[in-house]
Amino acid sequence: MEKNIFVYCEITEEGHIADVSLELCSKGYKLAKELKVKLEAIVVGSQLDMVVEELTPYGIDTLYLADAKGLFPYLTLPHFKIVSQVIAENKADIVLFGATSIGRDLAPRVASKLKCGLTADCTALEFGDHYVKKTDTTYKNLLYQIRPAFGGNIVATIINPDMHPQMATVREGVMKKETVKSPSKPKVIHLEVDKYLSDEDFIISILERHIEAPKVNIKGAQIIVAGGYGVGSSENFKLLFDLAEAIGGEVGATRAAVDAGFIGHERQIGQTGITVRPKLYIACGVSGAVQHRAGMDQSAQIISINTDPNAPITHIADYNILGSVEEVIPKMIKYYRQNSK
Amino acid sequence: MSFKILVLAKQVPDTRNVGKDAMKADGTVNRAALAAIFNPEDLNALEFALRVKDQKPGAEITIVTMGPPRAAEIIREGLYRGADHGVLITDRKFAGSDTLATSYALSLAVKKLAPFNLVVAGRQAIDGDTAQVGPQVAEKVNIPQITYAEEFVGFNGDKLQIKRRLERGVEVLESPCPVLVTVHSSAAACRVRNAKLLMKYKHAKTDIELQELSEDYWQIFENRPYLKLIQWSVEDLQADEELLGLNGSPTKVKTIENVVFTQKDSLKMGASDGEINKLMKSLISSHVLG
Ligand SMILES: Cc1cc2nc3c(=O)[nH]c(=O)nc-3n(C[C@H](O)[C@H](O)[C@H](O)COP(=O)(O)OP(=O)(O)OC[C@H]3O[C@@H](n4cnc5c(N)ncnc54)[C@H](O)[C@@H]3O)c2cc1C
Ligand SMILES: Nc1ncnc2c1ncn2[C@@H]1O[C@H](COP(=O)(O)O)[C@@H](O)[C@H]1O
Numbered sequence: 227m228e229k230n231i232f233v234y235c236e237i238t239e240e241g242h243i244a245d246v247s248l249e250l251c252s253k254g255y256k257l258a259k260e261l262k263v264k265l266e267a268i269v270v271g272s273q274l275d276m277v278v279e280e281l282t283p284y285g286i287d288t289l290y291l292a293d294a295k296g297l298f299p300y301l302t303l304p305h306f307k308i309v310s311q312v313i314a315e316n317k318a319d320i321v322l323f324g325a326t327s328i329g330r331d332l333a334p335r336v337a338s339k340l341k342c343g344l345t346a347d348c349t350a351l352e353f354g355d356h357y358v359k360k361t362d363t364t365y366k367n368l369l370y371q372i373r374p375a376f377g378g379n380i381v382a383t384i385i386n387p388d389m390h391p392q393m394a395t396v397r398e399g400v401m402k403k404e405t406v407k408s409p410s411k412p413k414v415i416h417l418e419v420d421k422y423l424s425d426e427d428f429i430i431s432i433l434e435r436h437i438e439a440p441k442v443n444i445k446g447a448q449i450i451v452a453g454g455y456g457v458g459s460s461e462n463f464k465l466l467f468d469l470a471e472a473i474g475g476e477v478g479a480t481r482a483a484v485d486a487g488f489i490g491h492e493r494q495i496g497q498t499g500i501t502v503r504p505k506l507y508i509a510c511g512v513s514g515a516v517q518h519r520a521g522m523d524q525s526a527q528i529i530s531i532n533t534d535p536n537a538p539i540t541h542i543a544d545y546n547i548l549g550s551v552e553e554v555i556p557k558m559i560k561y562y563r564q565n566s567k
Numbered sequence: 568m569s570f571k572i573l574v575l576a577k578q579v580p581d582t583r584n585v586g587k588d589a590m591k592a593d594g595t596v597n598r599a600a601l602a603a604i605f606n607p608e609d610l611n612a613l614e615f616a617l618r619v620k621d622q623k624p625g626a627e628i629t630i631v632t633m634g635p636p637r638a639a640e641i642i643r644e645g646l647y648r649g650a651d652h653g654v655l656i657t658d659r660k661f662a663g664s665d666t667l668a669t670s671y672a673l674s675l676a677v678k679k680l681a682p683f684n685l686v687v688a689g690r691q692a693i694d695g696d697t698a699q700v701g702p703q704v705a706e707k708v709n710i711p712q713i714t715y716a717e718e719f720v721g722f723n724g725d726k727l728q729i730k731r732r733l734e735r736g737v738e739v740l741e742s743p744c745p746v747l748v749t750v751h752s753s754a755a756a757c758r759v760r761n762a763k764l765l766m767k768y769k770h771a772k773t774d775i776e777l778q779e780l781s782e783d784y785w786q787i788f789e790n791r792p793y794l795k796l797i798q799w800s801v802e803d804l805q806a807d808e809e810l811l812g813l814n815g816s817p818t819k820v821k822t823i824e825n826v827v828f829t830q831k832d833s834l835k836m837g838a839s840d841g842e843i844n845k846l847m848k849s850l851i852s853s854h855v856l857g
Binding site: 299332386429432436506 | 665666667670695696697698699700701702703705706707711712714715728732733734735736737738739740741742743746816818819820821822823824825832833834836837838840843844846847848850855856857
């Protein structure tokens with residue numbers, strides 16, 4: 227039996243397929259083409275009428291739908307039961323999840339059940355071989371799961387030679403969302419939900435939910451003004467907001483700035499925050515720690531404003547302005563306004 | 568029977584304060600150069616447990632940790648803050664365990680401590696940031712899980728009400744016991760050490776630690792049995808060795824690379840009006856800013 231690539235697709239609060247899932251389908255499509263296997267996806271939720279249309283542009287071969295009352299909002303046990311059984315029944319060889327609060331709740335429990343490995347927060351996925359000297363065996367086309375490790379100070383390539391499926395989670399924004407040219411409709415399989423579930427799977431109940439509208443759209447911004455610990459205070463962050471407003475960008479931050487309470491955590495960029503690839507990234511008082519760079523080094527152009535001429539960020543910045551945030555930003559606003567009409 | 572809470576806590580190298588000597592010349596991590604700390608979110612987990620205990624008179628908290636002998640330090644740290652007992656799982660055979668093998672070992676300890684009402688873990692440990700061990704222990708013990716907990720709301724009869732953090736909001740869940748909860752860093756910070764408890768438990772030791780101490784020390788233990796920390800090996804847990812350490816770990820590290828900088832052609836400039844003016848002009852004319 228051929229071994230397929232399988233993506234768990236999440237449903238957003240608004241009832242759409244989550245971006246991170248579409249990104250994973252795009253990556254899964256490329257991986258499946260390379261190995262000449264099928265790309266499969268599963269969606270678990272309620273009233274999933276529109277998902278086939280939403281997923282069609284991504285070249286999925288088979289789409290499993292578990293559509294029933296009680297499957298949205300997400301609850302661990304029902305999703306876990308369905309997903310782990312469908313993966314096992316169909317012998318998927320590679321399974322991808324978004325590294326979201328849902329994916330990071332679900333994937334480890336599934337991996338434990340299937341007794342397989344799971345690599346969290348991969349930044350790249352590719353195929354490669356692996357030779358074991360002791361047994362003189364070569365494993366062909368293993369999934370290389372590449373991720374920063376040990377606080378981002380090293381990059382590790384993780385493999386699962388024997389105990390499959392090979393499972394990984396990937397954060398939003400890490401893979402590119404790309405539709406397929408002239409895709410055909412996926413084969414849709416409606417799962418018989420009752421077959422997988424029992425009453426016990428619903429022993430945890432949801433009493434209340436408060437969902438905020440998406441506030442900041444850092445991921446989609448073409449220009450990002452990011453502040454670090456060197457910005458010094460939440461007052462000084464106002465300078466960054468002024469600059470962002472003047473040039474039409476969003477404000478991001480490092481973890482150090484978030485931890486210091488200068489700004490909210492929803493703006494954190496990096497390994498444990500958002501991954502961005504804007505046209506222009508202006509790093510203000512940011513030292514450029516690996517964990518931060520992991521979320522922004524794909525930016526087309528980088529400007530750094532720093533009082534330290536040797537900060538690590540200078541290695542990846544296109545323009546290094548030696549100076550303080552307080553001094554430089556007002557000047558940038560002033561001369562931007564003067565030169566653009 | 569009293570309400571029994573198990574807290575899974577890990578001692579981790581402080582990866583947040585990586586100094587210059589933290590990396591060896593060959594690109595590997597110099598663990599010795601990093602301080603060993605109580606995993607930050609496990610302190611949130613301990614506080615969560617303490618708050619449950621505050622509302623359930625007579626409840627007992629047991630800290631469970633797997634690691635090298637020195638990990639007993641975090642058990643004592645937990646006792647100073649209000650935990651009642653501690654278990655150290657230590658054995659060379661656990662070395663090299665990934666999250667699956669770790670959760671197998673922890674799940675055996677949890678089962679050995681049954682019956683219990685609640686298991687509390689941190690969301691993730693800062694040495695790996697995987698956030699897997701909590702849900703995996705829950706699966707292996709076959710109990711439900713609530714991840715990303717932010718607040719213990721209270722009891723509704725025998726059920727627990729828990730607020731959890733989502734990317735874009737919060738939800739309140741209600742679960743019967745037993746359940747496993749993983750606690751997020753946005754939850755309440757852990758209370759500080761209590762001076763009385765510090766005096767009481769300062770001399771709490773595991774067997775391994777006792778062996779290195781003098782006979783007089785043993786005397787103290789005769790009279791104060793609560794000072795003896797439980798220590799379990801692979802044998803005590805009757806663990807299947809095939810499922811432990813490197814054998815039991817499906818994931819293998821193929822390669823490790825140091826993060827290397829690729830030097831870009833970069834322009835160094837000052838902050839004078841003239842220079843900033845020139846920069847803004849060039850960004851506008853090249854349509855980077857528009
Ligand atoms: C597991 C793990 C995950 C992490 N995930 C992330 C993540 O997702 N995102 C993230 O950002 N970090 C993350 N970190 C933290 C990361 O290691 C760094 O600590 C952090 O990025 C540093 O932030 P910073 O550059 O703002 O602060 P610092 O390193 O303190 O740098 C401040 C900089 O400001 C400069 N400066 C000071 N005053 C001024 C001034 N007046 N004007 C201009 N410049 C000034 C200084 O020269 C310095 O370069 C993570 C760490 C770990 C261990
Ligand atoms: N060796 C260990 N001993 C005790 N608890 C652990 C251990 N490893 C992980 N945990 C628990 O599982 C949580 C998640 O860990 P991790 O999956 O490694 O990110 C931690 O916050 C701890 O509560």
